[in-house]
Structure formats: structure tokens, C-alpha cells
Amino acid sequence: MNKIDINTLEKLLNEGNAVFICGNGFSMNFDTSFRSIYDNLKNACNEVSRNLEYTVKSNRAFEKKCKENYNAVKKKFRSMDKSKVEMIFQDGYIFAKSIMENEKLKNDIKKNHFLTELVFDKNELSLVESIYLTGMNKGIKYISIEHWPILIYMYYVINCINPSYYEFPQNNLFLDFIKEGNYNKVNLLPINETAKSICCFETIVNGFNNFYKFMFLASIFGDGKAIDISKLNKVNQLSTDKLNFFLNKFKSLMTLNYDYILENLTGREVDHLHGKFIVSNDREYVYNQSSRLKYENQYISFSDIIIGDYFINKNMVSIINNLNSGRNINKKIKSESYILEENFKNNKIETVVLFGLNINDDETSMRSIILALEKARIIEPKIIYCYFEDVQATEFKEKYDKLNIFGKELTDYGANIEIKLIKTQEILDEYFYKNKKTM
Numbered sequence: 001m002n003k004i005d006i007n008t009l010e011k012l013l014n015e016g017n018a019v020f021i022c023g024n025g026f027s028m029n030f031d032t033s034f035r036s037i038y039d040n041l042k043n044a045c046n047e048v049s050r051n052l053e054y055t056v057k058s059n060r061a062f063e064k065k066c067k068e069n070y071n072a073v074k075k076k077f078r079s080m081d082k083s084k085v086e087m088i089f090q091d092g093y094i095f096a097k098s099i100m101e102n103e104k105l106k107n108d109i110k111k112n113h114f115l116t117e118l119v120f121d122k123n124e125l126s127l128v129e130s131i132y133l134t135g136m137n138k139g140i141k142y143i144s145i146e147h148w149p150i151l152i153y154m155y156y157v158i159n160c161i162n163p164s165y166y167e168f169p170q171n172n173l174f175l176d177f178i179k180e181g182n183y184n185k186v187n188l189l190p191i192n193e194t195a196k197s198i199c200c201f202e203t204i205v206n207g208f209n210n211f212y213k214f215m216f217l218a219s220i221f222g223d224g225k226a227i228d229i230s231k232l233n234k235v236n237q238l239s240t241d242k243l244n245f246f247l248n249k250f251k252s253l254m255t256l257n258y259d260y261i262l263e264n265l266t267g268r269e270v271d272h273l274h275g276k277f278i279v280s281n282d283r284e285y286v287y288n289q290s291s292r293l294k295y296e297n298q299y300i301s302f303s304d305i306i307i308g309d310y311f312i313n314k315n316m317v318s319i320i321n322n323l324n325s326g327r328n329i330n331k332k333i334k335s336e337s338y339i340l341e342e343n344f345k346n347n348k349i350e351t352v353v354l355f356g357l358n359i360n361d362d363e364t365s366m367r368s369i370i371l372a373l374e375k376a377r378i379i380e381p382k383i384i385y386c387y388f389e390d391v392q393a394t395e396f397k398e399k400y401d402k403l404n405i406f407g408k409e410l411t412d413y414g415a416n417i418e419i420k421l422i423k424t425q426e427i428l429d430e431y432f433y434k435n436k437k438t439m
Contacts, residue, residue: 003393006426009353010249010385017251019343021273022370024248025356025388025424027257031232033222034259038089038141042082043130044218049078051294052214052302057290057329062205065184066289069207072183076176077211082172086140092151092174093135093143096303098166099125099154100132101432105166112297114157114196114310120402124150124311130360144361149209150309152178156199181208200316204302209313214291217258217277217302224295226259226277240265246431252338256357256365270377271343273336273365275305277307286330304333323426336365340372349373351382359385359392359399366403370414381417386424393421 004012012018026433027034054070057064077085099105106125111114115123127150134143155178159164168175182202189198204210225231244266253262254271262270277300283290284303291302306314344350352369359366373381387393397419404414 003421015250016350019252019349020250022355023256023357040219044244048214048217055290068184073181073207073211088173091172096131119405153203177208182204229264242431337368344372344376353384355386384420388424
């Protein structure tokens with residue numbers, strides 16, 4: 001692993017087929033709202049309450065449970081002002097703190113098989129710990145928006161364990177919304193299901209879990225900023241000509257974001273690994289549920305967007321499919337790993353440039369990239385990671401070694417991928433801004 005400069009990057013891009021994969025750090029350069037998603041949550045709540053249509057098509061019991069749970073939370077949100085909305089997540093941090101500071105509780109959660117241990121030393125409690133440490137050291141607004149639903153899961157887990165030595169924090173808005181989201185208490189799972197499966201299922205259908213997703217998606221959508229580049233408040237500071245020159249060096253473009261900035265800039269096809277906002281008047285159903293936001297004279301579908309923690313909202317949602325009514329209404333969505341594998345194979349990708357990603361939040365994406373390079377049979381693969389702060393360069397190397405744990409042959413392949421690092425500011429100065437100003 002070595003650090004390179006902008007000249008070396010250009011040389012590497014000219015030598016072989018490369019893919020540009022970006023995260024939220026890319027979109028932040030185009031509008032301040034992508035940097036401060038939490039600041040717009042009250043407006044987002046209003047948008048969801050007034051203009052979002054949420055429908056479910058499944059068996060009657062499942063449909064009733066989902067809708068009643070969601071409507072109960074929606075009703076509670078209507079009366080909340082901006083400070084109260086912000087307090088919800090402050091109280092979420094307090095709940096996470098109460099878990100992480102109770103060693104006996106953590107041991108019992110592990111002992112009772114409520115955790116999923118991933119090969120790179122991460123489980124459900126790791127996300128709780130991240131909420132706790134980030135909230136304590138940096139503040140609530142630095143906590144990954146993807147992590148919050150794991151606290152809903154922990155609520156059900158703790159209730160299932162029912163420990164005499166632990167008490168939930170009192171007068172806690174985050175917990176109040178979880179309870180409100182459990183309005184319909186009918187059990188829809190078979191009697192012989194494991195306690196963990198029940199907790200996962202109840203988390204998925206909790207009304208707060210759904211409202212959380214819609215609220216953050218509405219905030220990211222930003223009253224059209226995600227699909228209309230003319231609404232972005234920093235775009236005039238950027239050189240679209242230089243940016244297009246840079247992006248045209250790549251054989252393909254991919255993003256973890258839901259917005260259309262790359263498409264609007266380049267006019268090219270872009271693969272969205274976690275779904276995207278779709279302008280459509282048709283209702284799209286994924287896992288028997290449809291969500292669409294009325295915007296101007298059209299609708300923006302949220303249905304195929306993947307948002308939330310890896311363990312429940314990304315990995316366990318298939319539980320919902322087991323309860324469908326047999327209607328063939330669900331949109332087929334391609335997994336992140338499938339999209340990467342097809343792209344790398346078809347475009348003979350040799351070099352992967354990662355821009356604006358946080359290695360601590362995107363571990364599964366990183367593993368999928370390693371797998372895709374190997375399946376495409378790339379002989380001399382390279383990964384170039386763009387880092388903003390020096391500590392991120394060190395973190396990438398440490399995290400990469402932990403992530404690269406597969407069978408021996410694949411692990412050896414991952415270990416031989418050439419890793420290079422480049423300071424993000426060099427790319428920003430060379431290709432993004434009209435006037436150099438970041439160095």
C-alpha cells in the first residue's frame with residue numbers, strides 16, 4: 001500500500017479500465033445539505049406526513065400490522081417541533097449509552113445468541129458501540145444515519161431477555177417512538193420461531209423503523225436537489241468541464257448514493273449499488289411494500305432504496321417476503337454484489353477508485369468489490385482509496401486486512417490486490433473547483 005499523487009493517478013487511469021465508485025463524500029461537494037442531513041429532518045418529517053404514500057399488499061394480517069404501526073408513529077410525529085425531532089436522536093444516543101455501559105447486559109445479549117458475528121469482527125453491538133462512541137466524541141450529527149434501527153432491534157432483544165438488573169432510560173423519546181411503532185402487537189410468526197427471528201421481524205415492521213427510513217430519504221431528496229442539479233447550492237463553484245474530463249477517464253461509474261448528480265453531470269449511465277430515487281407515477285413494490293413521495297406534479301419512488309443497518313434492514317428483510325400473499329407484484333432488485341460482478345466482468349475493470357466512502361461504514365461493499373474483481377478474473381487488480389484526513393489512510397489499511405477474510409484462495413487474491421492511496425484534496429483542486437482552494 002502506498003500513497004500516490006495526482007500525476008500517478010492520471011497515469012494509472014490511462015493505462016487500463018477503471019471504475020469510479022463514490023459515496024456521500026462526492027455529493028457533499030455539490031450542496032451543503034448533503035453534509036447536514038440531520039438539519040433538515042423537521043422539514044423532511046413534514047414532507048413525509050403530508051406527501052408520502054405508503055402502501056402494503058400482502059395477507060391482511062401483515063398489511064394491517066405494517067399500516068397500523070406506521071400510522072401510529074406518523075400521527076405522533078405531526079405534533080413535534082424541530083427541537084423535539086432532534087431530541088429523538090439525542091435520546092437514542094442515551095439508550096445506546098445505557099447498553100454499552102452495562103457489561104452484564106452485553107454478555108447476556110451475546111450468550112443468548114442475539115448477535116450475528118461477521119468475519120471482520122462486527123456484530124449488532126458493534127453498531128450500538130459506534131452510535132455511543134461517535135455521539136460522545138463528535139456529537140449526534142456525526143452518527144451514521146444507517147445505524148439507528150439497530151437500537152429498535154436492541155429494544156426487542158432486551159425485552160426478550162427481561163433482565164432484572166437493567167432499566168430502560170426514562171422519559172426517552174427514541175424509546176417512546178419504538179413503543180408507538182409497536183402499536184399492533186399481533187404475533188405473525190410461527191410459534192417455533194427463534195427469539196432472534198422474532199426480534200428481527202418486529203424491528204422490520206415497527207412503524208418507527210419505516211418512518212425513520214422515509215424521513216431520512218426525504219431529507220436526502222432535499223425538495224428535488226437529489227434529481228435536479230440546478231437546485232444545488234455549490235454547483236456554481238465547480239468546473240463541470242474539468243469534472244467531466246476527469247470522469248470520462250473511467251470506463252464505468254457507480255455510486256452508493258441515491259441522487260442523480262453523476263447522471264446529470266455526465267449524461268452517462270450510472271449503476272446505483274443501494275438503489276435510487278425513481279421518478280415514476282407507478283407504484284413500485286419491494287418486499288410487498290411501496291413508498292412514494294409526491295413532488296410537484298409527479299411521484300418519487302423510495303421503494304427500492306436500501307437504507308438502514310446491515311444486519312436487519314439489509315440482510316433480514318427477506319423475512320417479509322415469507323409473509324407475502326403470493327401476488328407477483330414485487331419489483332426484482334439486483335444485489336450490490338451482482339451489480340459489481342456484472343459491471344467488472346463486462347467492462348474488464350482493472351482499477352477501482354473509491355471516492356467519498358467511509359471504510360468503517362462500507363465494509364460489506366468493500367468485500368463485494370474484492371469478490372467482483374476475483375470473479376472477473378482480473379490479473380493485476382488495483383484499488384485506489386481517496387482519503388480526506390490522514391487518519392483515514394491508516395484506518396483503510398487496518399480495516400482492509402480485517403475485511404479480506406475468505407477461503408484461502410480468495411483471501412490470497414485479496415491480499416495481492418495493489419492498494420494505493422491519494423489525498424482527496426488533490427482531486428478536488430485539479431478537477432472539481434474553478435479555483436484551487438483546498439490545499
